[in-house]
Amino acid sequence: MIDKQRRVPAAGAVVITAMLAVTGCAAKKNDSPNAANVEAVYSDQTRVGEVNQLKSIQEFCGSKPLKVALADGTGDNAWRKTARAEFEDEARKCSNLTVMPYSDAQNNPQKAISDIKALVAQGADAIVVFPDAGEALLPTLREAFKAGVAIVPWTANPGGTPGKDYTTFVGHNTINDGRTWARWTCAHLGDTGGNVLFLGGTPGNTQSTTEIKGVEEEFAANPACRNAKLLNEPGKPIDTNWNPAQTQRVVAGLLTKYPKIDAIISDSGDGSLGGLRAFEAANRKLPLWTANDLNGFACEWKKRSAQQPDYNIVTVSSRTWIVRLALRKAVAAKQGITDGEPEIINIPIYEDSFDKAKQPRCDPALPSNAILSAELGPEQLKSIYN
Structure with missing residues (x-):
């Protein structure tokens, strides 16, 4: 078992207007009848567990030859590239698994639907899906499930019912992530408090909408948050597509709108690099910042912290390795083997610039996009981004 404990003037107004329009799409999805189903997943303690409960895929390979596939909603960022490499690496551990060609829907819901249908038509036995398009x-x-395919959505919950609409859902406890980030932010803002913004990913994705729920719950319940103000509209992440260039544009607009920003709660280390560039271009002091771990994000902190000692960061693992759990669940289901691993994983803090035992990890020998909490070796990490 790998130790995952150590393993985001007028022109600005245009950006803000566009950003809020997209955020509105997310709100519509989150207000649907399935929203309650999505949130209930993270509250069901029979499904939630810790990283030390995860197992080896060798227990679930079985004997039947299987075709397995990864269907991605979008594949244009470092996180998705790393997750794809983890999926393929995990599949190689079972000699009876054949990995089908990777599908990237390019953030197009209709293409995502077509991609899954095509994989089923081509004889896929098990498909792991990142459902960026949500309920669509x-x-x-x-x-696909009724056609006999073991189909496992992961990380972004599409709603619906496991065992009826798909095999099962696996992911990390996104509400818990939101609470973790908010708790750290409030603790280090102190009694003076300050203005906080939450940056999410693609419009309507349930990862970001449940994370902001956790942030809001922590802000409401934690006395340390009494002077902290979340500037988002209730329940609405600010969409960035988890893309550094778009995050830079969005944050540039936010800097125009808000003369004082004391903390950014982001769920993307990759996207956060663009946000940092926006602060630098505006000659604004860097705030407290949360994210998922990324080599470049840690290296930026090391580079900037000496000049800006108040700039501090915390990360949770980017948990690209959860795609391995999704594959194990799909393979086990198709082989008729019981997989008792938890489906929802509580993710611990990975790096904390305030904690001497969890200092941000910067490896200059690896690309900025490298995710050091991945279950991949240095050479594998280098090859992903070439």
Whole structure:
């Protein structure tokens, strides 16, 4: 078992207007009847567990030859590239698994639907899906499941019902992540408090919408947050597509709108690099910042912290390795083997610039995009981004 404990003037107004329009799309998805189902997943303690409960895929390979596939909603960032490498690495551990060609829907819901249908038509036995399109994918997931495919959405919950619409859902406890980030932020803002913004990913994705729920819960319940102000509209992440260039544009608009920003709660280390560039271009002091771990994010902290000692960061693991759990669940289901691993994983803090035992990890020999909490070796990490 790998130790994962150590393993984001007028022109600005245009950006803000566009950003809020996109955020509105996310709100519509989160207000749907399935929103309650999504949130209930993270509250069901029979499904939630810790990283030390995860197992080896060798227990679930079985004997039947299987075709397995990864269907991605978008593949244009470091996180998705790393997750793809983890999926393929995990599949190689079972000699009876054949990995089908990777599908990237390029953030197009209709293409995501077509990609899954095509994989089913090509004989896929097990498909792991990142459902960026949310509930729009449910009929397609259900159709594949009823056709006998073991289909496991991961990280972004599409709603629906496991065992009826798809095999199961696996992911990390996104509400817990939101609370972790908010707790750290409030503790280090101190009694003076300050203005806080939450940056999410693609419009309507349930990862970001449940993370902001955790942030809001912590702000409401934690006395240390009494003077901290979350500037987002209730329940609405600010969409960035988890893309550094778009995050830079969005944050540039936010800096125009808000003369004082004391903390950024982001769920992307990769996207956060663009946000940092926006602060630098505006000649603004860097705030407290949360994210998922990324080599470049840690290296930026090391580079800037000496000049800006108040700039501090915390990360949780980027948990690209959860795609391995999704594959194990899909393979076990198709082989008829019981997989008792938890489906929802509580992710611990990975780096904390305030904690001498968890200092941000910067490896200059690896690309900025490298995710050091991945279950991949240095050479594998280098090859991903070439």
